[in-house]
Amino acid sequence: MRALIQRVTQASVTVDGTTIGEIGPGLLILICAMQGDTEAQADKLAAKIAKLRIFKDDDGRMNRSVKDIDGRALVVSQFTLAADTSRGNRPGFSTAAAPEDGNRLYEYFATQMAAQGIPVAKGQFGADMKVALLNDGPVTIWMDTDS
Structure with missing residues (x-):
């Protein structure tokens, strides 16, 4: 699984003009199966992200996790994280999971994040979503269970 994690002060996702998920301080997690x-890979990724110490402590050092700050997670499916740009100018997405598997693993990952004790809001798999965020830092981290 691939994830792009952004430390945010707030984030939201809108579908057809309706906000379907929003958080205050925490993590925006763009996820791709x-x-x-x-x-097992979703379990590993959720556990790692929940413990990732990228929030500032009292000394201004990145030493706290999203759990430590009582933060939240906004989990949004994003199959374009599978983009292969090695040939030509149009990315290919053939390495992304099939939609049925992608949706199942997306929902499972969100459930596993919640099981880590983190309140989770979600986007809508396969929808045309508008994601708004206020990146904090900015701190943006790429994770891939294959690396």
Whole structure:
């Protein structure tokens, strides 16, 4: 699985003009299931992200996790994280999981984040979403369970 994690002071996702998920301080997690991904990889990624110390402590050092700050997570599916740009100018997405598997793993990942004790808001799989965020730092981290 691939994830792009952004530390935010706020974030929201809108579908057809209606806000369907929003958070205050926490993490915006853009997530993509790749071909062959399993629940075990989603478990590993959720546990790692929940413990990732990218929030400032009292000394201004990145030493706190989203759990430590009582933050939230906005989990948004984004198959374009599977983009292959090695040939030509049009990215290919053939390494992304099939939609049924992608949706199942997206929902499972969001459930696993919540199981880590983090309140979770979500986007809508396969929808044309508008994501708004106020990036804090900015802090943006790429994670891939294959690396």
